[in-house]
Amino acid sequence: xxxxxxxxxxxxxxxxxxxxxxxxxEIITTLGEIYGAQRLIPVSSVQxxxxxxxxxxxxxxxxxxxxxxxxxARVLTTLNPAGMDLSEWKxxxxxxxxxxxxxxxxxxxxxxxxxxxxxCTPYLIGxxxxxxxxxxxxxxxxxxxxxxxxxxxxNREGGPSALASALTGRTAEYGLHxxxxxxxxxxxxxxxxxxxxxxxxxxxxVIGERTGKTIPYITGIKHATTEELKSxxxxxxxxxxxxxxxxxxxTPNRTTIPxxxxxxxxxxxxKARDAxxxxxxxxxxxxxxxxxxxxxxxxxxxxxxxxxxxxxGKTVWIxxxxxxxxxxxxxxxxxxxxxxxxxxxxxxxxxxxxxEGRFTGLMTDSAKACFYARGKNKFKTEIxxxxxxxxxxxx
Amino acid sequence: xxxxxxxxxxxxxxxxxxxxxxxxxxxxxxETGEIVEKGHHLEGKSVAGKILVFPTGKGSxxxxxxxxxxxxxxxxxxAIINRTTDPVVAVGCIISEIPAVDQIEIDKIxxxxxxEVDADNGVVSIIxx
Numbered sequence: 001x002x003x004x005x006x007x008x009x010x011x012x013x014x015x016x017x018x019x020x021x022x023x024x025x026e027i028i029t030t031l032g033e034i035y036g037a038q039r040l041i042p043v044s045s046v047q048x049x050x051x052x053x054x055x056x057x058x059x060x061x062x063x064x065x066x067x068x069x070x071x072x073a074r075v076l077t078t079l080n081p082a083g084m085d086l087s088e089w090k091x092x093x094x095x096x097x098x099x100x101x102x103x104x105x106x107x108x109x110x111x112x113x114x115x116x117x118x119x120c121t122p123y124l125i126g127x128x129x130x131x132x133x134x135x136x137x138x139x140x141x142x143x144x145x146x147x148x149x150x151x152x153x154x155n156r157e158g159g160p161s162a163l164a165s166a167l168t169g170r171t172a173e174y175g176l177h178x179x180x181x182x183x184x185x186x187x188x189x190x191x192x193x194x195x196x197x198x199x200x201x202x203x204x205x206v207i208g209e210r211t212g213k214t215i216p217y218i219t220g221i222k223h224a225t226t227e228e229l230k231s232x233x234x235x236x237x238x239x240x241x242x243x244x245x246x247x248x249x250x251t252p253n254r255t256t257i258p259x260x261x262x263x264x265x266x267x268x269x270x271k272a273r274d275a276x277x278x279x280x281x282x283x284x285x286x287x288x289x290x291x292x293x294x295x296x297x298x299x300x301x302x303x304x305x306x307x308x309x310x311x312x313g314k315t316v317w318i319x320x321x322x323x324x325x326x327x328x329x330x331x332x333x334x335x336x337x338x339x340x341x342x343x344x345x346x347x348x349x350x351x352x353x354x355x356e357g358r359f360t361g362l363m364t365d366s367a368k369a370c371f372y373a374r375g376k377n378k379f380k381t382e383i384x385x386x387x388x389x390x391x392x393x394x395x
Numbered sequence: 396x397x398x399x400x401x402x403x404x405x406x407x408x409x410x411x412x413x414x415x416x417x418x419x420x421x422x423x424x425x426e427t428g429e430i431v432e433k434g435h436h437l438e439g440k441s442v443a444g445k446i447l448v449f450p451t452g453k454g455s456x457x458x459x460x461x462x463x464x465x466x467x468x469x470x471x472x473x474a475i476i477n478r479t480t481d482p483v484v485a486v487g488c489i490i491s492e493i494p495a496v497d498q499i500e501i502d503k504i505x506x507x508x509x510x511e512v513d514a515d516n517g518v519v520s521i522i523x524x
Contacts, residue, residue: 026489030401031482034497055457059425059464063490138456158456160486 003032003172004039012168020071024164031161032172041173045076045129045152046166047122048114049138050159052083052352053102060159061101064108067163073113074169078122080139081292081349082106086118086322092343098354114166118347119321121230121292123150126323131252134177136165140243141234141291141368147244149229151252153177156243176243184217184246184255191220192266196385197231200224201367202272204235206264213241217258219248230291234368273383276370278361281380285359286342286393287350288386289319290366295327297386298344302333304390305340315359316342316393319349342393351376363392396499400517401480404494407522408473411445412506413437418454419461419487428470446510447472448501452484462487474512476501476519 005013013029015022028040050056056064083102084094110116119125120139123146129135131151137143138157146152155175157165165171175181188207194200207216216236224232224247236242246255288301301318310316318337320328325346328334337344350362351372361380362373370381384392413436417423422432428443443465452458462484465471471493475484480497488495494514504510509523 023490026402027486030485030489033399034401034480034482034485050457050460056460057425057464059467060457060460062467063460063463158459158483158486160456160459160490161482 003029003037005029009040009170018070020067020069021167023067024071024167027161027164028168028170028172032174035172035174037172037174039173040170041134041177042169043075043134043136043165043171045127045133045135045137046073046162047078047080047127047137047139047142048109048159048162048166049080051080051105051109051118053098053105054083054352054354056105061105061108064105067167068108068111071112071167073166075166076127077114077166078127079109079114079116079118081120081352082118082347083353084348085345086347088345092345093358094354112167117322119292120349121294121321124292124294124324125321134171136162136171138162140237141230143243144233144237144245145230147176148233148246148251148253182244182253182255183215184258185214185260186211187217187219187258187261188264189219189261190264192264192269194221196365197228198365198367198383198385199269200228200232201235201365201383202269203264204232205239205272205367206268208236208238208240208242210262211240211242215244215246216242217246217248217255221247221250224250227294227297231366234291234366238368238371276367276381276383278380278382281361281382283361283363283382283392284313285315285350285362285379286389287317287319287362287364287369288389289317290349290351290364290369292349293318293320293324295324298324298328298333299331300386301390302328302336304387305342305394306336308340308394310341310393311395314393317345317350318342319345322346340394363389365389396503396519398496398498398517398519400514401485401495401497402488402493403515404474404492405513405515406446406474406494407509407511408444408446410448410504410506410508410510411437411440411442412448412501412504414450416451416453417449418452419458419483420455422454423461423465425461425464426468426470428465441470442472443470445472446474446476446512448476448504450478450501452481454483456483458483459487459490462493463491466491466493474514476504476512
């Protein structure tokens with residue numbers, strides 16, 4: 001076995017630092033051995049997925065409770081979205097039973113010293129690593145954003161392996177922790193002007209489906225906002241297995257430029273849009289905030305909804321992180337949104353909440369949300385700009 | 396056959412073999428251990444108490460928790476043998492304490508054979524044809 005451990009790491013593996021730490025170290029060293037790592041490295045930040053009780057189930061919860069007996073997070077650790085807004089779940093139509101179980105999951109994490117704000121955009125609310133920092137993140141969209149846009153280094157962790165890194169402060173050095181595995185492999189020339197989050201989501205879908213896990217180098221994007229890059233990251237990770245991309249003039253990682261070139265045209269984006277637009281969709285659910293909305297996006301939605309009324313029979317969820325919701329309350333955005341009959345939902349999102357059977361057609365600006373709405377919840381979908389989504393809500 | 400330890404343990408049991416990859420999340424019922432993926436070679440068969448032999452895992456990382464659920468429901472495989480163990484199955488075996496070995500030529504094992512898995516030493520032996 002090529003994996004060398006320090007004295008402290010050996011102690012963790014031998015159980016001298018408790019049962020949960022030992023189990024966590026078993027996970028990390030086994031993954032290290034499978035992938036041929038030479039050593040473990042410290043991580044400064046962790047993001048854990050597998051928080052919604054809807055996905056986790058009773059067994060997942062049992063595992064977390066077991067780990068929480070003596071496991072404690074050693075580094076800054078935040079959580080992915082839960083299946084509900086932890087404070088206002090009742091008015092969003094979540095059942096009492098689900099709420100109790102969801103709270104048990106969050107309590108187990110809290111006992112381990114995890115920061116229990118539940119969001120897929122930890123980088124917007126204080127879990128923000130810097131360029132070159134080694135981290136262990138789950139949540140495919142945040143992994144893609146942190147590797148690519150921030151330039152931190154992480155593999156695409158699963159729920160238990162991210163938790164293992166939280167409890168040990170370590171990860172095995174393999175994959176995207178090594179510079180040689182972060183080099184672009186295919187160039188994508190974008191021959192059309194992109195605007196808004198839905199366009200960037202569609203671009204992610206086109207590139208994701210073509211590239212799979214091959215690392216893309218993207219040219220021809222003149223300008224992209226943080227919100228557009230988070231939409232792209234989510235989509236390219238959902239439709240491909242992309243954990244890192246390079247975007248010329250926008251992302252900070254160094255890479256050689258690949259010779260192999262693919263062209264993306266407006267026609268390709270239109271085809272992607274057609275694929276997500278079900279002709280017979282009857283829209284009764286509108287959701288913005290996949291990945292979680294930034295305060296800028298919430299401000300824009302509040303403006304669009306100000307003085308309007310959501311049409312009877314339609315439900316609107318604007319999903320975000322709790323600290324962002326608190327800020328939206330302070331700024332009066334929350335009142336504008338809720339007075340119009342829409343909901344500003346913290347901690348949860350339309351992909352992980354227990355929504356199957358409640359709606360038939362989703363309109364959203366997010367290509368990732370369409371994927372999960374179709375696959376998991378059996379909703380029909382339409383993808384539009386945020387403006388058009390809100391227009392649909394009040395029409 | 397000499398392979399590599401994924402998770403420790405030594406067991407003797409009956410092999411259930413497939414040449415198709417398995418996704419535990421969505422592909423295996425966490426309460427019964429039955430393979431439920433439509434069109435899968437093992438569809439309708441239960442992994443419970445078997446030495447489960449398959450090439451590698453696929454699908455969502457939530458699959459690790461499905462193995463844990465199977466263990467709690469006493470419907471888990473007795474051991475797992477892979478050609479290459481993927482992280483989802485590896486983590487699932489560790490958290491559920493299911494003996495597992497990979498880097499094994501799985502084509503040499505047939506369903507119904509009695510197989511010994513000595514995961515501590517990474518050794519798989521066919522005891523009875």
